[in-house]
Amino acid sequence: MTATATATARRPDAAAAPAEDVIEVQGMAAGYDGAWILEDIGFTARRGEVLGVLGRNGVGKSTLVNGLLNLGPTVTGRVLIKGRDVVGWPTHRIVRLGIGIVPQGRGIFGNLTVEDNLRLALFGARATAANGWTLERVYDSFAKLGQRRHVSASALSGGERQLLAMSRALLTQADILILDEPTEGLAPMVVEEVIVGNIRSLRREGVTVILVEQNIALALDLADQAIVLSDGGIVFCGSADTLKQREDIQNEYLGV
Amino acid sequence: MEYYVIQSLNALVFAVILLLSGLGLSVVMSLMNFVNLTHGSLYLLGSYIAVFWMATGQPWYLAFPAAFLGGAAAGLILDRFPFQLFYARTHLMQVLLTYGLSVVFADLMRWGFGAHIATPQIPELLRGVVFILDTPFPIYRLFVLASGVVLAAGLWFLFDRTIWGAVVRACVVDTRIVEALGINTKHVFTAVLALSCGLGALSGALGSGILAAFPGLDEEILILAFIVVVVGGLGTFSGVAVSALVLGFTMTFAKMLSPEFSNLMSLAVMAGILIWRPDGLIAATRREV
Numbered sequence: 001m002t003a004t005a006t007a008t009a010r011r012p013d014a015a016a017a018p019a020e021d022v023i024e025v026q027g028m029a030a031g032y033d034g035a036w037i038l039e040d041i042g043f044t045a046r047r048g049e050v051l052g053v054l055g056r057n058g059v060g061k062s063t064l065v066n067g068l069l070n071l072g073p074t075v076t077g078r079v080l081i082k083g084r085d086v087v088g089w090p091t092h093r094i095v096r097l098g099i100g101i102v103p104q105g106r107g108i109f110g111n112l113t114v115e116d117n118l119r120l121a122l123f124g125a126r127a128t129a130a131n132g133w134t135l136e137r138v139y140d141s142f143a144k145l146g147q148r149r150h151v152s153a154s155a156l157s158g159g160e161r162q163l164l165a166m167s168r169a170l171l172t173q174a175d176i177l178i179l180d181e182p183t184e185g186l187a188p189m190v191v192e193e194v195i196v197g198n199i200r201s202l203r204r205e206g207v208t209v210i211l212v213e214q215n216i217a218l219a220l221d222l223a224d225q226a227i228v229l230s231d232g233g234i235v236f237c238g239s240a241d242t243l244k245q246r247e248d249i250q251n252e253y254l255g256v
Numbered sequence: 257m258e259y260y261v262i263q264s265l266n267a268l269v270f271a272v273i274l275l276l277s278g279l280g281l282s283v284v285m286s287l288m289n290f291v292n293l294t295h296g297s298l299y300l301l302g303s304y305i306a307v308f309w310m311a312t313g314q315p316w317y318l319a320f321p322a323a324f325l326g327g328a329a330a331g332l333i334l335d336r337f338p339f340q341l342f343y344a345r346t347h348l349m350q351v352l353l354t355y356g357l358s359v360v361f362a363d364l365m366r367w368g369f370g371a372h373i374a375t376p377q378i379p380e381l382l383r384g385v386v387f388i389l390d391t392p393f394p395i396y397r398l399f400v401l402a403s404g405v406v407l408a409a410g411l412w413f414l415f416d417r418t419i420w421g422a423v424v425r426a427c428v429v430d431t432r433i434v435e436a437l438g439i440n441t442k443h444v445f446t447a448v449l450a451l452s453c454g455l456g457a458l459s460g461a462l463g464s465g466i467l468a469a470f471p472g473l474d475e476e477i478l479i480l481a482f483i484v485v486v487v488g489g490l491g492t493f494s495g496v497a498v499s500a501l502v503l504g505f506t507m508t509f510a511k512m513l514s515p516e517f518s519n520l521m522s523l524a525v526m527a528g529i530l531i532w533r534p535d536g537l538i539a540a541t542r543r544e545v
């Protein structure tokens with residue numbers, strides 16, 4: 001039922017310089033109040049790659065990514081982020097290693113302005129690997145946010161909220177970005193513009209992306225590697241190209 | 257006419273003291289979901305600090321920062337132990353802990369500062385009266401009124417216009433997401449508790465020249481501060497301000513109309529407001545994530 005083999009297939013263009021494992025999870029279990037949702041989880045994510053995390057609704061994808069940051073679930077096992085075992089660390093210390101998250105639902109503070117939402121991340125940022133994100137760079141990259149910087153964040157559209165949440169996570173000086181269902185509730189045009197384009201450009205800049213998605217086609221398009229969760233464990237771990245071919249897995253575990 | 261103007265000024269002065277002590281209580285309750293019944297003790301501690309400071313002959317105006325720092329230091333210690341152990345526990349446990357502590361603090365202060373009514377030696381500069389519409393009014397009260405307005409404006413600026421305020425307002429909504437932005441929310445809690453205790457003591461220092469300092473005042477102030485917070489609506493700056501004004505005016509004018517029933521009358525007004533608006537005058541900002 002569970003497969004702990006790490007993904008080994010490598011992007012052809014990355015073959016020259018073996019990319020470092022920025023996330024390495026071994027024998028991880030995660031759950032709530034003593035009831036384990038996930039057990040014996042193992043996978044790795046390499047620098048600059050997009051890792052898709054797939055599985056049916058309620059299978060534990062959010063539990064997994066929140067668990068990496070100690071953001072709610074109870075976690076045991078080993079979670080190495082840039083070589084540091086972070087199990088039991090308070091969330092803010094893990095984040096300061098340079099790993100940012102856009103939680104499911106985005107976590108935008110509607111009682112703050114757009115700019116204050118962004119400044120919160122700068123306030124906390126102590127990442128060792130500063131990635132050079134500043135307010136100016138965010139406003140340059142996403143003019144919409146710049147125009148609405150003094151507006152209450154509750155006034156933003158769904159796509160703008162997603163942009164804000166992504167920028168905010170990057171402003172923690174993250175070079176690893178977790179996106180938990182970023183396309184949820186967005187119109188297809190907005191998905192193409194806000195999600196697809198930006199994940200591609202982040203990948204070009206060397207940001208590692210953990211992409212939790214219900215939209216399988218989109219995830220397999222963007223991802224280099226993928227893991228599939230089912231029944232509390234990993235049932236597929238390998239390259240996204242392989243998973244594209246494996247219609248059996250897609251049918252059985254993803255309900256395609 | 258003059259009489260009403262003077263009484264209104266008195267009401268404003270009283271409202272300022274209620275506002276400052278209520279704000280400290282309110283921010284801790286809305287941010288940390290922590291019921292701190294030692295808030296009245298910190299008020300009284302601040303009053304005693306002011307009384308003793310002004311008796312030493314040191315520059316009088318330093319009594320106020322001294323009271324603030326004394327209260328904030330007490331807050332830092334209390335946060336370390338035992339408050340942190342109770343932040344995540346039920347309100348009943350918090351009430352038991354902090355009520356017990358407030359009784360201990362009351363005894364300590366009675367032992368340390370005596371059971372008599374202690375009044376500060378108000379400095380020359382603030383002693384006399386000014387004539388407002390030909391009626392004398394103590395300068396010290398005007399000083400309290402002005403300081404309170406300046407402090408309240410400063411606090412409003414801090415919470416509404418600075419990044420520290422934004423961090424606190426975000427924590428009120430969801431501390432987990434604030435943590436996920438790399439911010440140590442435990443430190444935020446500690447800082448807010450210290451600020452709250454400092455404000456409690458500072459309002460005590462300002463109030464000492466009007467209400468003096470004596471055993472039992474801690475409880476009276478605690479109850480009034482609680483009424484202000486609950487009636488104003490938890491977690492709203494403007495709510496606390498409006499309700500401090502309402503309570504300040506009803507108490508002052510109720511005393512004027514009928515001294516023996518004044519407490520009953522003002523409590524009835526506050527209860528009436530709560531029946532009319534169960535969430536307080538200004539309902540707290542909705543959780544928005």
Ligand SMILES: Nc1ncnc2c1ncn2[C@@H]1O[C@H](COP(=O)(O)OP(=O)(O)O)[C@@H](O)[C@H]1O
Pocket residue numbers: 032037055056057058059060061062063064072
């Ligand atoms: N805070 C929580 N407390 C208890 N159980 C939870 C909590 N959050 C999620 N769960 C349970 O954990 C399981 C996995 O949820 P989740 O990780 O959100 O799934 P997914 O993100 O894959 O849809 C579900 O059965 C859900 O009911």
Ligand SMILES: [Mg+2]
Pocket residue numbers: 061062063104180181
């Ligand atoms: Mg989820």
